[in-house]
Amino acid sequence: MDLRIAHLYPDLMSIYGDRGNVLALAQRARWRDVAVEVRPYSAGVPFDAEWPDLLFFGGGQDVGQDIVGADLAGPGGDAVRRMVAGGAAALLVCGGYQLFGHEYVPEQGAPIPGLGMLDVRTRAGKKRFVGNLVADTPDGRLVGFENHSGRTYLGPEAKPLGTVVVGHGNNGEDRTEGAVQGRVIGTYSHGSCLPKNPWLADKLLGWALERRHGAVSLRPLDDAEERAASEQAALVARARP
Amino acid sequence: MPDSLATLANAAGKITRLGLTLSGRGGTALPGLVTLQLDPDFIAAATRALPHGVVLVSGTNGKTTTARMLSDVARAAGWQPIHNRSGSNLERGIAGALLADATWRGEPRGDLGLFEVDEASLPRVLGRVRPRAVVITNLFRDQLDRYFELDQLARRIGDAIAALDPSVTLVLNADDPIVASLGPRHRGAALYFGVDDPSVGGSVPQAISDATRCPRCRAPLRYARVVLAHEGDWSCTSCGLTRPARDVSASRVALAAAGSEVALGGPVPGAFDDLRVPLPGLYNVYNALATVAAARALDIERATVTRAIGSFRAAFGRLEQVDVAGRSVRLVLVKNPAGFNAAIAALLETGRRPRLLAALNDRDADGRDVSWIWDADFESLAPSVDHAVVTGLRSRDLANRLKYAGVPRERVDVVDGWAAAIDRAVGGVPRGGELVVLATYTAMLALRGELARRGHVAPFWED
Ligand SMILES: [Zn+2]
Numbered sequence: 001m002d003l004r005i006a007h008l009y010p011d012l013m014s015i016y017g018d019r020g021n022v023l024a025l026a027q028r029a030r031w032r033d034v035a036v037e038v039r040p041y042s043a044g045v046p047f048d049a050e051w052p053d054l055l056f057f058g059g060g061q062d063v064g065q066d067i068v069g070a071d072l073a074g075p076g077g078d079a080v081r082r083m084v085a086g087g088a089a090a091l092l093v094c095g096g097y098q099l100f101g102h103e104y105v106p107e108q109g110a111p112i113p114g115l116g117m118l119d120v121r122t123r124a125g126k127k128r129f130v131g132n133l134v135a136d137t138p139d140g141r142l143v144g145f146e147n148h149s150g151r152t153y154l155g156p157e158a159k160p161l162g163t164v165v166v167g168h169g170n171n172g173e174d175r176t177e178g179a180v181q182g183r184v185i186g187t188y189s190h191g192s193c194l195p196k197n198p199w200l201a202d203k204l205l206g207w208a209l210e211r212r213h214g215a216v217s218l219r220p221l222d223d224a225e226e227r228a229a230s231e232q233a234a235l236v237a238r239a240r241p
Numbered sequence: 242m243p244d245s246l247a248t249l250a251n252a253a254g255k256i257t258r259l260g261l262t263l264s265g266r267g268g269t270a271l272p273g274l275v276t277l278q279l280d281p282d283f284i285a286a287a288t289r290a291l292p293h294g295v296v297l298v299s300g301t302n303g304k305t306t307t308a309r310m311l312s313d314v315a316r317a318a319g320w321q322p323i324h325n326r327s328g329s330n331l332e333r334g335i336a337g338a339l340l341a342d343a344t345w346r347g348e349p350r351g352d353l354g355l356f357e358v359d360e361a362s363l364p365r366v367l368g369r370v371r372p373r374a375v376v377i378t379n380l381f382r383d384q385l386d387r388y389f390e391l392d393q394l395a396r397r398i399g400d401a402i403a404a405l406d407p408s409v410t411l412v413l414n415a416d417d418p419i420v421a422s423l424g425p426r427h428r429g430a431a432l433y434f435g436v437d438d439p440s441v442g443g444s445v446p447q448a449i450s451d452a453t454r455c456p457r458c459r460a461p462l463r464y465a466r467v468v469l470a471h472e473g474d475w476s477c478t479s480c481g482l483t484r485p486a487r488d489v490s491a492s493r494v495a496l497a498a499a500g501s502e503v504a505l506g507g508p509v510p511g512a513f514d515d516l517r518v519p520l521p522g523l524y525n526v527y528n529a530l531a532t533v534a535a536a537r538a539l540d541i542e543r544a545t546v547t548r549a550i551g552s553f554r555a556a557f558g559r560l561e562q563v564d565v566a567g568r569s570v571r572l573v574l575v576k577n578p579a580g581f582n583a584a585i586a587a588l589l590e591t592g593r594r595p596r597l598l599a600a601l602n603d604r605d606a607d608g609r610d611v612s613w614i615w616d617a618d619f620e621s622l623a624p625s626v627d628h629a630v631v632t633g634l635r636s637r638d639l640a641n642r643l644k645y646a647g648v649p650r651e652r653v654d655v656v657d658g659w660a661a662a663i664d665r666a667v668g669g670v671p672r673g674g675e676l677v678v679l680a681t682y683t684a685m686l687a688l689r690g691e692l693a694r695r696g697h698v699a700p701f702w703e704d
Contacts, residue, residue: 020615
């Protein structure tokens with residue numbers, strides 16, 4: 001069995017340890033004897049929309065976001081839409097999460113249109129949300145670190161990934177964190193997200209492998225280290241939000 | 242003579258400092274803070290009369306070592322630098338250093354101000370002080386939850402540089418595209434340093450996307466050669482921006498466990514062009530080059546410079562070596578992916594199979610977001626790790642990182658408590674062997690505090 005992972009705009013949108021998410025996906029597949037190939041996709045390079053089973057799209061600096069936004073408004077965006085329509089799973093963190101929504105409304109100027117693949121809208125906030133983040137989800141606890149000034153609000157098509165226990169999550173108001181729509185998951189949790197939240201990594205791996213290999217049941221792994229990291233992080237988050 | 246407000250502020254700060262010294266608390270930021278609250282212009286007022294002027298040393302990595310090397314160089318030239326030595330590199334630390342070296346009337350007891358400045362504080366400090374030279378070692382992503390974004394930081398530093406008096410000399414790393422592109426924003430002179438030995442480094446930037454795009458036009462950068470992280474022989478594929486010519490260049494570098502031999506080139510070759518850098522690692526070669534270039538900006542003669550650098554001793558946590566129960570313990574401060582990668586490259590250059598004590602904290606001074614460990618190249622380190630004791634407030638994140646990098650579980654011990662971690666790590670090393678301590682800032686303070694209690698090292702503020 002093999003798995004194809006596309007890392008979107010790694011040269012422009014990869015900060016805050018996003019590499020850890022790709023490492024976690026790849027290792028957890030390899031530990032189950034699944035061959036893995038990771039390809040970077042970036043601005044100005046034609047995307048092969050048929051290739052990936054799984055997309056990862058990370059956070060980004062403001063400047064990177066401009067170039068990415070321009071690229072996604074053209075052929076890059078069309079390719080990403082076709083990937084998801086073709087059954088690829090996707091994990092979006094922070095800036096990537098915002099760009100998959102309908103729009104980003106800056107403090108001044110016209111709204112910047114997003115890909116419109118997640119039923120969420122983001123507007124700029126004054127105060128930046130920086131700190132530890134813990135959310136409860138139906139599949140397990142999500143722990144991480146958030147660092148964003150955008151406020152994201154969910155429409156009816158998107159379901160929250162979880163409920164905030166510590167931190168701010170989507171907007172600091174409705175206690176929701178992240179969004180799930182089909183096989184697309186967006187979150188503000190980095191730090192890095194997947195190594196400490198192996199249940200989320202495995203959910204994405206399951207969806208991704210299904211695209212070309214049919215339904216697969218993933219062999220359970222010994223997640224002692226992952227669990228310990230998650231527990232320590234959750235304790236720290238409660239003590240020092 | 243300083244004005245009366247500065248004199249008053251100085252006296253208030255000194256009283257605070259005296260109180261702290263009497264109560265046995267060394268090296269805190271409080272005196273500087275008190276002084277700056279009374280007089281925000283204290284630093285400018287107190288440094289105005291220094292005969293050799295003020296040098297600011299900033300950048301993400303290497304500023305402590307570079308400032309200390311330059312301090313040794315200045316002393317070798319017969320000068321008396323006033324230097325914020327113990328690592329407090331915010332504005333209040335500079336004020337504190339001035340207080341420690343000033344009379345009660347606020348007259349400085351030295352002739353050169355040598356200040357290490359936190360890169361996030363640099364724009365503000367540049368607006369407050371008129372320096373003679375400003376050294377910028379490199380700019381990497383560091384503690385993002387505090388500084389937010391590198392582009393934004395570079396822009397703020399660039400704006401402050403554009404407002405500088407043309408009499409200021411900039412000393413910039415030619416190999417770092419973000420730093421080098423600050424030069425054209427200055428109306429005065431800039432001296433560039435860089436590494437020109439084709440035998441060091443590789444061809445692909447390490448997996449850190451700090452500077453893969455042109456600082457001017459955002460097109461992808463092309464690297465003919467990569468020395469460290471995003472430092473190397475770079476050029477823009479679109480607008481023609483390219484690595485500036487080097488005024489101080491390492492034309493040949495021979496790395497060894499204890500240090501490096503460097504042949505200095507550049508447009509003005511001459512005598513004393515061989516430089517011994519008594520600290521391991523390419524990143525210390527960069528620190529030495531920055532020092533040589535800064536000394537040129539100060540008109541200190543080359544022979545004095547190479548002599549002083551050749552007899553340099555490492556600072557707190559910068560590959561400092563101490564003896565613990567017959568074992569050699571090397572202390573390596575790590576705080577961001579680029580610094581970590583440079584430190585482990587220095588360790589592995591000489592074929593070591595290190596036994597490690599690795600400590601990860603997430604206090605403000607460490608960076609509260611520990612995600613940077615996933616950008617650090619643990620994959621290069623993993624095959625060589627003989628054994629690792631892991632500790633700190635976020636020890637489990639670190640143990641998990643080692644797992645994903647491929648270090649077998651039986652080679653990793655997670656130990657809570659600084660004393661217990663030291664005991665386990667030292668106990669696992671045979672007499673005459675070596676232990677490498679990799680720790681973030683507050684974890685290093687705690688480990689070093691424990692070693693000091695046991696009499697192995699001096700308390701840090703006596704550095
Ligand atoms: Zn360019």
